[in-house]
Amino acid sequence: MSKCRDLIVAIVLTATLTAGSAALAGPYGLGRPALTDEIAAWDHDVRPDGTGLPPGSGSVEAGEALFSERCAACHGDFAEGVDNWPALSGGQDTLDHDDPVKTVGSYWPYLSTLWDYIHRSKPYGNAQTLATDEVYALVAFLLYSNDLVDEKFVLTQGNFLTVEMPNAGGFIIDDRAQAEYPAFSRVPCMERCKDNVQITTRAGTLDVTPQSQTPEPPQAVPPPTDPALLAAGEKVFRKCKSCHQVGEGAKTRIGPVLTGIVDAPAGVADGYRYSKPMQAAGKGGLIWTSKELAAFLTKPKSYMKGTKMSFSGLRKKDDIAAVIAYLTSFSG
Amino acid sequence: MVGGAAHAGAAGDPLITQVQDWASGHGDGVDATPYGLPVKYESDVIRRNVDWLTADTISSINFTPIHALDGTITPQGCAFERHHSGAIDLSKQDYRLMINGLVDQPLVFTYEDLERFPRENHVYFCECAANTGMEWAGAQLNGAQFTHGMIHNMEYTGVPLRTLLQEAGIQAAGKWVYVEGADASSNGRSIPLEKVLDDCLVAFKANGEALRREHGYPVRLVVPGWEGNLWIKWLRRIEVMDGPVEAKEETSKYTDLLGDGTARKWTWEMDAKSVITSPSPQSPIRHGTGPLVITGLAWSGRGAITQVDVSVDGGANWVAARLAGHQHDKALTRFYLDTDWDGREMLLQARARDATGYVQPTKNALREVRGMNSVYHNNGIQTWLVTPNGEAENVEVS
The missing domain is CATH 1.10.760.10 (Cytochrome c-like domain)
Structure with missing residues (x-):
């Protein structure tokens, strides 16, 4: 076994030492080179600094028509959200409220995320059917529906980075190690830790838990006399x-x-x-x-x-x- | 002797004194079920969803019936599902995995290629960051399946992602990888290279057999100890990058809003957590007083579980439970407290401790730091009220 491992380590080292000549096969020589066209077909990600954003443009006006046709059924005509589907507009200044509304305008820190996501995954059930300019137009409309641009606005690759997202500064990197772990790493109490224990909330009073243990049998439509x-x-x-x-x-x-x-x-x-x-x-x-x-x-x-x-x-x-x-x- | 199921009349229990059909005739022959399913008497041990949680079942989640399972391994057939565009149908023949970005040689692998790399086996839990997320505002869902069932624990077989990246040759500027799936959501996420090189696994088997479609067949990413959303299903592309993409699932979702309106991002690790699975609302005490097995699960994304304390009085007094088997890093631990129940009301709690010294906090302790609207990463101590009739209810206590 140890010999075998040594051999693998030796192979890996050899490969590392000779890296630089890019066409060299890896340690196992498995897989094949990815072609430029293949990478272009799958590598769509757009980053906050605009890397990956293709040339193109789209107006609020064009976006509004597209949104109404392809998105409004779930997200509402004004991106306000229908039923349980997400609201994409509104919610500004609610993040510290009891019921915060997290939307593109109130919460999303980067515009690139919106472009990337619409381009890659929307419309729901029909992903990757939007042309580049259509994606620009939908992003422009969502900016407009959040009062971030006016109705004449045209979003382009060139002005993309000039759009300011209201909550861009609203995020901190995970600070649990400082904010929580010291307090949550004390040796805990084992005996007589509380003087009295009161029940404060009960799930039973809410009654929102699914009760059905087996699927309901289909029911015929009864005559409308009842x-x-x-x-x-x-x-x-x-x-x-x-x-x-x-x-x-x-x-x-x-x-x-x-x-x-x-x-x-x-x-x-x-x-x-x-x-x-x-x-x-x-x-x-x-x-x-x-x-x-x-x-x-x-x-x-x-x-x-x-x-x-x-x-x-x-x-x-x-x-x-x-x-x-x-x-x-x-x-x- | 207290209670006991076999209440023999004077003539004895007919299940014993009379010859039963199954003791006389034949059972099924082999091949009756070429791939076996659970016996019909266990038909209620199934995944369930909460239909008001999401707008439809395509971008939705369901819950593992942890209240009815024991041991630590979750059978694939009842392990929770979370999809953003539904569970897609992708064959091994049609499967391709691309590695591109800051590598010496961008590569494409077939499924067969993956099977030719040296592979490993590891048991890990996968917990959705939103597990217990409905409980931030108070006790809401009445059952361990619903409060804590966005978790499963499987033995994965796969190739370390490190091995695949080394095959392509990571360039010095590479600090992150972006991983995405083949489904319409793609569910792209950015992961620091350090984590990838440490223990991420490109897995194609779970519990010894192929992944189920709903868990990413034929290939998913395993990111031990980190939130389930990073465990990309139908893994199709890995891009080595010099920074994060800040994709939708790492900005608009899977970020944790704090009370002051700022939000934490990159909260990848799952903190130590536990829950009593029985007794619990869906698994009440039916046998009356006397010997009672209190059992549950504990886990930590930062290492092994070292101790689980159990309280029957709402956290006033605690005793250490018995941990079953070996405690693996970033995997479920089963605990038992073998007790004698006198029929009095109980407020059951469990409290996990992990190898870092972290002690599972109360829900109120979490709220003091984070407020009520974090949605994700609720690892607060759960309380079940068990009444003298053996029924249990999800409650919170002072």
Whole structure:
């Protein structure tokens, strides 16, 4: 064994001594040289000093249109965040509050991080489909949505480093060794360490722990006659109300009127400009049966890629059944 | 004799006195399950998620059922998952690993290449930095799986990253490496070269078999003792650099906000921590008074566990628990306190100590330094209230 190790050490030493002639194979001679094009295809990282940033530019205006089309379904039209999806704007001066809001504007220390991340990983579920100028435009729009540039701003490789991030100075390198370890390394008390012990908080009172031990069986949609179900549906519909109206006097708002939607063809409400996929589905004969609605409401963006509905979906089957029952009660 | 499961009637326990089917007929033959799964009676020992935590299950996390496991090794099938773009499908044939940047010769390895380097075996825990993160504001989730289950502990087989970097030849200006995965999130992170040369492992087996898809098949990075987010799955590229990238997961996330509004970055090490896994809310006492095994897990990202103290009275008095087996650096340690329960209410706590002399702090001690909004690195002492009926609840005490 020791001979074997000596041999490896000798090989490593030889390699170290002869390093400098770059084409030399390593100690084991394994792998093959990475080609320039291969490195270019994978090496995308952009650093705080702008290293790695390709030439290009994008305006706030172009970014706003792109954001609305490709990002707003999760992040909201103003990057304010939808449901549990992250807010990307706002939150300035909240970092020392009880409920800090950590966004691009309030928290992110480097603009390069935003460019790098959008370029590499966005849009969610469709990564690496944005052109360089589109990435610049989206970054410009997010700066604008955080009040860091004006609406005429155009971000370029040349002015990239002139943008000041508000929280650039907000970070310190891990100081636990000084701030915590001395206090947390004292020999601890073993006996009669406290005079009395009081319970201060209890998880039971919050009741936010998942209880289900086994997956729930699928439930059929019950007929919409049960008053309790209608009441439950009305409650669920509050989530929809910010965009949709239903019943007497309902008007098109952010989303179309939903009166009579159940068992109606898709994409036909008056006065609403549907997304292209929704129009196509309607022309293709899609009828909003309870079953189709349930599928749509479970995951709108998966059910219909490109829908303008920026709602992430209802998780609970009961909620879906209830809201469909509620909608069914407005037959139009 | 106290309690005891075998309450024999006058005629004796029928499970003993009568011939049972399994003692008479045949069981399954070999090949009934070419790759075995847990027995149906253990179907509740599964990963679970908390659906309100994240917007969807693609960029999300679930939790190891630590309340129902024993020993120290986590079976892969129930070891927690954390994805930023979902668990991708990547075959060994399609796998490529690139090393570039400040090296003498940028290289590309296939999976087969990796298997030809000398390899090592090590047991390490992998803990998400956000483990226990929901508990900063007070006791919230009622179960060890949910409060402490973003952790697993496996025996990894792989090649030291040092070996691969030496194959490419690290240049003198190289001080950091940037590591990224093949998935859409890439989850790129910067790691100081010193750590990489010390003990990072490019792993392709866990607990003796191939990694599971959800843990990065075919190849993941193992960064012993450091937060799980650095353990890049589907590892595809390692770039030697002269500084950090300051990527999304090391700036906007995985940084620890302090009470004054500043934030710590590069908080890589996982401090010493422990939790009693049974009794606990999902593992109540069902057997009544008498002999009771209190057990749990302890770990430290800075070395081996040297002692675990257990209190049954909310931290007023402590006794040293029995540590089972050998204590490995940066790996889980199993502890036991074999007791006799008189049926009185208990406030159970465990307190870990590691080889550096660090003693696991209380949650309030952490809050005094960091405030309430750090999200990550909550290693404060956990308390379970056990009531006379044997039920347990997650609580905090003064």
